[in-house]
Amino acid sequence: MSDIRTLTFDEIEALATKALIASNVSAQNASAVARSIAAAERDGQAIVGLSYLPTYCDHAACGKVDGHARPRLETLSAAVLRVDAGTGFAHPAIALGLHPLTEVARQCGIAALSVGNSYACGSLGYFVEELAGQGLVALMTANASPSIAPFGGKTPFFGTNPLAFGVPREGREPLVVDQSSSVVAKVAVIDAYNRGAALPDGWAIDANGVPTNDAAAAMEGSLLPIGGYKGFGLALMVDILAAGLTRSHWSFEASSFGDCEGGPPRTGQMIIALDPKLFAGADFSARLEEMLGAAQETPAVRLPGDRRLEARKKHREGISVPAAVVETVERYAREGSPKLPKQ
Amino acid sequence: MSDIRTLTFDEIEALATKALIASNVSAQNASAVARSIAAAERDGQAIVGLSYLPTYCDHAACGKVDGHARPRLETLSAAVLRVDAGTGFAHPAIALGLHPLTEVARQCGIAALSVGNSYACGSLGYFVEELAGQGLVALMTANASPSIAPFGGKTPFFGTNPLAFGVPREGREPLVVDQSSSVVAKVAVIDAYNRGAALPDGWAIDANGVPTNDAAAAMEGSLLPIGGYKGFGLALMVDILAAGLTRSHWSFEASSFGDCEGGPPRTGQMIIALDPKLFAGADFSARLEEMLGAAQETPAVRLPGDRRLEARKKHREGISVPAAVVETVERYAREGSPKLPKQ
Structure with missing residues (x-):
């Protein structure tokens, strides 16, 4: 029997949905998370794909994340929206705010979506790419449970605190930068x-x-952290934007994303969207292509996200996943997480 | 004779103003630049202080920057302001937009100031600190003439493209992160x-x-770049925000900040301001102090900007500058830049 199984995007999404529902997650929340899992596999980011799903399932089963939470959207001002994730999954909380954010950003030129009381959101590139697909430039930060020591210290204090940036491209997939501060x-x-x-x-x-x-x-x-104190500076900035301004736990207060101890981590995400047409006029896209073209004059040069787009292309006919990973998720889909309370 | 001269903040500002005016800069523009020069010396950032001033003077004298430019402010939307620096100095252009930006940020919760057709702005921390002093969280980017090769390339393409971040603190000087992508x-x-x-x-x-x-x-x-491809990703993000969205030259198109060739560099700056009270309520400051206090539990830990604040404290009674640097600037103040066209 082969060590590799080849699945379609839809098959991965369906399997992940089933595993989440069986692990005490509502159908709507499961669907939002499962889509991001399938996208991660399609984009060659297996590390936040199917192999990560059992952690999500276990956390729903043990109560670290509330699989039945219903995120609530509020309008804080003309240009600022807030979603309280209610200790539920980040994906449905962000999904709830993303469309209103595009509308407000088009009206005001710049807008922010604060997502608080939330949980690990996987790949930030997934969300900024969606906004860039709507024609907006998007900046996103998320904080996480502690893994980086402060500059001069020894003990984890900030999360890997990623920063992502998405930019629309004319007739092409958006440009996506997505990187942790570590x-x-x-x-x-x-x-x-x-x-x-x-x-x-x-x-x-x-x-x-x-x-x-x-x-x-x-x-x-x-x-x-990347670049010593500079990565520390970035992690600090991300913590203030993604936790401080979203009324969430600082990284140092957040329970681990890696085990079932300590209750919900209550971390946060901040997304800022800008309308490039308002800022830079109709020729923004043409000017961007001039710059990206010039950057790639040397064939060895790679733009951020290039590897993702290559994986996406390669996976059009099917996505190869280690059979052991698929089997684990299939077991979750049949039986739910082993962390579920016994009936 | 001593190798060191000790000057007050006001003496440095007055001397720098005189040198700029003598080098074909209007009094108003000279004053905005001179203030930032004095602040750099006060904050222990001599590298963008008096020793850098002759470059500003030479550029005004040779026409690389228009010392008599009058920046123009326009309102692009409810939350977006734009200043065209008119190939003049960045400092007066940013100064023109900074107060309106605070008003719009308080009204909308988030606002942006795009400064285009501009020039090197020295320390970004100087500007975000001013906004943080007004109670706002501020994010600022600036692009620059090329000095970083793309990931995989050999030839300078992006500027050092700094990113700065300022955060108000209750009863203390603001927290300031200010770092280049290199x-x-x-x-x-x-x-x-x-x-x-x-x-x-x-x-x-x-x-x-x-x-x-x-x-x-x-x-x-x-x-x-810092952290290899990650610093490259940051430099790319900064170029898009600070040049692409401000209708300015990309770094790769900008003439050098270091010589008199190629006409005005026409680079740009982007500042985004957020109102923490709207996002996070009245206890934002107390929560921030909890986090910063916890980060400093180990005595060896230093926060970004700590060195600046120490220098500022040390310089309260007077700022020591190498005598040779002061003498050079005094010569500029008497005679103007040697790059001035002969009468």
Whole structure:
């Protein structure tokens, strides 16, 4: 039997939906999360795809995330919207605000969507790409449970605190930048640990602040921010935008995204959308293509997101997933998470 | 005779104003630039202080920047303002928009100030700190003449493209993050070159893309972005916000900030201001202090901007500047820039 199974986007989405529903998630919430899981697999981001889904299911089953939460949208001002995720999944909460955000951004030229009391949102690129697909420039931040030590410190304090940026392109898929404030995302360390692989230099320090290549020691220690104090500065900025301004837990107060302890993490997301037509007129797209074209004059140059678009193209006929991963999710789809209370 | 001269903030401001006016800058424009020069010296950022002023004067004298430009403010929408700097200095252009921006941000909760057709603005922290002093959270980007190669490339394409972030603090000076997308700002390489000092590892590559410690070779080559492709992603984001959305030259189109060739660089700045009271309610400040206090539990931890605040404190009684630097500026104040056309 093959170690690889090939599935369509729709099959992955359906399977993920089933596994979530079986793990105590409402159909509507399951659907929003499952779509992002299928998109991650399609875009070659397996690390936040099907292999990550059991964590979502376990967290719904143990109550770390409320699978039946109904996010509530409020209007704070002419240009600011807020969604309270109610300790539910981030995906349906963001989905609820995304369409109103596009309308307000077109009216005001700039607008913000604050999502508070929320949970891990997976790939930020997924959301900014949707806004860029609507013709808007989008900036998004999310905070997370602690994994980066402050500059000069040893103990995790900020989350990997990613920043994403989406820009519409004429007749092409949007340009998407999506990067954590740490050298790598925490899921990459967990992935190395699960595979028994050593970490490259410069990824992490152990609990004593000493650089380490050992994934287990890194999980006890801290991830390193990109560029030393500069990555720390970014993580701090992201925490203030994504948690401070969304009335959510700071990273240092958030329970772990990785286990069932400590109740809901109550982290947050902030999305700012700008209308490039208002700012820069109708020739924004043509000017952007001039710049991106010039950047790529050297064939070796890669734009952010290039690998994602290549994976997406490759996966048009089917998405290959390790059979063991599919089987695990199929078991969740049949039986629900093992963390569900016994009947 | 001492190698050091000690001046007050006001003396530096007055001297810088005189040197600019003598170099073909209007009194009003000179005053806005001179204030930022004095603030840089006060804050221990000598690299964009008096020693940088002769470049401003030379550029006004040779026409790279129009010292008599009168920036124009327009309202693009309920939440978006634009200033056309008219190839004049960035400081008076930003100053013109800053107060209206605070009003619009308080009305709408979020607002943007686009400054186009502009010039180098020195320290971004200077401007976001002013907004934070008005109770707003501020995010600012600026693009610059090329110094960073694209990821995979060898030739400078993006500017050092800094990003700054200012946050109000209750009863204290604002929190300010201000950092370039490159490992160091270009002025630091020029400074090393002028001092005949070797560059540390990891700052730059030469014209062939090979890592170098030679400041002269680095000036022919490229600065390295922070965290490899992540700094490149940031520089790209900054270029789109600060140039693309402000109808300015992309970094790759901008003439050098370092010499008199190629006419005005026509770069841009983008400032986004958010009202934390609207987003997060009255307890935003108290919550922020909880987080910043927790971050500093380890005595070795330094927050971004700490060094600036220490320098500011130290300089309350007087600011020490190398005598040679003061003498050069005094010569400019007497005679104007040597680049002025002969009478």
